[in-house]
Amino acid sequence: MHIKSPLLGGVARSAGVGYINTTMNIKFRKVTGDLRVNPGRIILVIFALVIGLWGVGSILVSYAILNRDLNENYTRTNPLHAAITSKDFKRLDLTALRNRPEIEKAEFRDFATLRIETHPGEWIPLWLFGVGDFNTFSLARIYNQNGSGGPITPEAGAMLVERDGLRFSNLKAGPPARVRAGGRVVNVPVAGIGFDPAQAPGTQDHLIYAYVDNKTYSKITGEAANQRLIIRFKNAKTKQEVQAAADGLIDYFKTLGIAADTVKIPKFMEHPHQWQLNTLLFMEGSIGFLAFFLGAVLVSQLIAAILAGQIRQIGILKAIGASRFQVFQIYLMMALALGVMSGMIAIPLAVKSGYAYACFVANILNFEVLTTSLPHYMYIYLMASGLLLPVLLSLPAILKGTRIPVREALNDYGINQDAGVKKSKLLDKMRLPVNLALAFENTMRRKKRLAVTVAAMSLGVAIFNTGFNVQQSLKDLLSDVNNSMKHDVQVVLINQISKEEALKYFSGIGNIRRIETWNGGRGAMQNMVVSTDDGVGIIALPYNSDLLTFRSIKGRWLSGPAEPEIVMNQEAAVLYGNPPVGGYHTLSVRGKQLKAKLAGIVEEFEKPKIYMAQEQYDALANPDHYVNSLMFVARDKGYGKVMALKRDIEKAIEPSSLQVLYVMMQAERVKIIYDHLRIILVTIVFLAMLVLVVSAIGMASATSINIMERTREIGVLRAIGATPEIIYNLFVAEGMIVSIASIFIGLFFSWPLSIVASRFFGNLMLEVELHYSFSKTGFVITLIATLIFGWIASRIPAQRAVSVSTREALSYE
Amino acid sequence: MPNFIQFNQVSRWFESASGRFDALKNINLHIAQGNHVAIAGKSGSGKSTLLNMLTGIDHPSQGTVRINSTDVHALNESALAGWRGKNVGIVFQFFQLIPTLTVKENILLAMDFVNVIPGRERAKRVGALLAQVGISQQTDKLPVALSGGEQQRAAIARALANDPPILVADEPTGNLDSKTTEIILNLFTELVGTGKTVIVVTHEKVAYVEYDRIITLKDGMIVDDTGRSRTQ
């Protein structure tokens, strides 16, 4: 029954205040009003949301770009499935071949490994490709310098240089470059710059790619053109299918009287440096998830604290007739408003930085970012996570807050004041100057939040320190590489010649202690699954050579000249499916076969290789005791002296008839490996830093919640005479206690984490388990960074605590 | 309507570590519509607990509360919210305005929740209510900018927002000086004149006002009920 009030009539008569409200309006006014009450806290929440969203968003964006674009760059070139060389291809009718059912595309693309002068006196490998027609690539195509279209056609006698090579050489379009082919040096003009995204970046592999027409190829190399056929098969979906198709083709060639010399099948449809990208994407993904998780914990804490401060208001709202749903609506709107605000800041940033990171990686891996507009679902993801994140995170607190009975809500005196917290005890202690005991007691008071804070911070510390340890493991691996090969300069010849012939040019050089001569060639282990493509490099050396000291993985090193024994590196072991050490395997070299015992597997960061005693090799396949590589050991091993030695060696080679594949300093070899790992090392530390920063923000927020909750207590302390310095020091000391606890816990957990991470990254990148290393620098940096972050994270809120006046603090609810 | 508000054998006790504490003991109480009732008693005697039974802010441990033929004790939280919004206006001792909203917005918010006043009439009604409690000048101010007496008048306007038949006030003048107290208490008397049932908890001496009834509590029991039969 409704009772008619005379007031209503009166209302109807009185002239109105402006008509302002729709249903949402007034509730929304409350939301915006509440958000404005404590701007510091709201800024912190938005900041945390922005960091979390930004981090996750840029990872999503760069992931979407990179995941697609490297592969797209690669497949867009129409990469080859197989390359077959033969001297008999003049008998081949290319049109007839192209008409065969299994052939999708076929083209001649000659290839030779020469050397090119990048700086005066500096020679590095040159991979020279002979191209039939620069206008009509049917496969393995290249682009102009910026990847936007076909390459220019170099005029006769000139070459096109791949763009990545410009970064570490003096080469440029216009002036001629000096190229060594066999014993001759030729001047080849650089007609222009091209782009070949299917190749491993030249900067990392320390080589130059160049492209010439057929005639120029013959002129430079002295070899006939059209001796190497590149092919794409129809419907080949696996490496095995390519293999089978290639085998079939070889048989077909036999019927034409064409003998294939080599068949090379690259990794199936994968960019050679896809592994680097996979590692980066994995790191990004896991760190992104972690940052997201930490950010989420932090945001939910802050929102819970905001809601805790609003309990009494919830009581009033309900007392004046708000239903639980209406209260829920108000706080849901608040969470959404936070989401919208942080999304507006974070999403544009995320798109920008995601692109920037993708471009950075693309630049290092030498490919073009092709994604010009992000897929629409990307924006939907970003906006959804921006809006959903704060809503989901605040949902438990909102539900808890709206469910609280009106009577209790009305009786709530603001956020937990831990009413009556042994105040007398506290007061007692306040007579002393601020002491650690008090800070410690305070730190322990809110155990749950403390646990979350310490856990988040420890996680940050653990990951940060693990980053350094993994980096150290990689560095140790590099120094292992350095230590495992004791020679200083290596000269590898294209052909094998007698030892006397090889050595005679170097007798005049000063800084040489001795030269060891090795031989080797390609070979394979038979009866193994993968005996087909490249096989492995076989190195024949004095069994007791002191130039090699590899770390052993299994078994032992070669035991003597008389034993038919081999040792392989772990890459070869992987290639052959981890053959049993101690077992006998049939080795085939230059058409000859030998049953040899696998004595051991060693750790070497190199291509698949098999080592055997010179005597065994010579008896099998080298009756003339030829050699093809010269290992120089310098008398003075200083870097400059070895550099000079290398130049002297180059000088000695120049007028000789030696056909050199490459001359390389051991230090350069290490540098090449380092350059392959550099981007990963940089990213590890960067991401680790990110985690630590997010953790520190988490700590700052936890400290500020503590301070918010204890504002009244601060007032009490001030009222009884605590100076601002005492209070400030109290809160900073609390922060430092959390930091120190986190350092201990974090460092403790970084130990097993580092072991697992080293193993994992080793396997991912190098197919070898990295050994756990403890980084002393990392330890010190972690210690200092955590203390500094902890100090800043508690300093800022502590400053606020001090700036509140005693009266305000006492009346704080 | 003599038995507008009926308490039947209402008890409320609180369990605690030190045992059960009885805040209200077997209260039987009938209040007629349009009455002006004072509830008196020392601090801790159970006045607020009694009001909480009436507004549905708290539930009896035992017994029934029936108001205008609604069994309030039996309503669940969400039904209570709707019922309370339409039927009871509450005024607290500490004003309890939403600090981030202006006076006008505080009143609009209450209208918005309950949604019985048509949207188009709300602004006008706010003006009329503020005029009635005498603070028309403060319409667009935030609560902090108002004096205690003005805040309490704004709170009364808010309690009247949805035109409820019952107005309850828990020590509404406890924080006010005697002059302001007089203004507030007179305002209640005026409201009774417009047909509202007004129930005020007070431990002021009842000097300023003629009440229809003065109910005195002690230790959770009604020890005095002056003027019980006046309207009967």
Ligand SMILES: Nc1ncnc2c1ncn2[C@@H]1O[C@H](COP(=O)(O)OP(=O)(O)O)[C@@H](O)[C@H]1O
């Ligand atoms: N939630 C509660 N828990 C325990 N005891 C309570 C609770 N609410 C009120 N009381 C007790 O009930 C008694 C009556 O309280 P109250 O109705 O608030 O008294 P009054 O308003 O008359 O001062 C008091 O002794 C008080 O301590």
Ligand SMILES: [Mg+2]
């Ligand atoms: Mg009371």
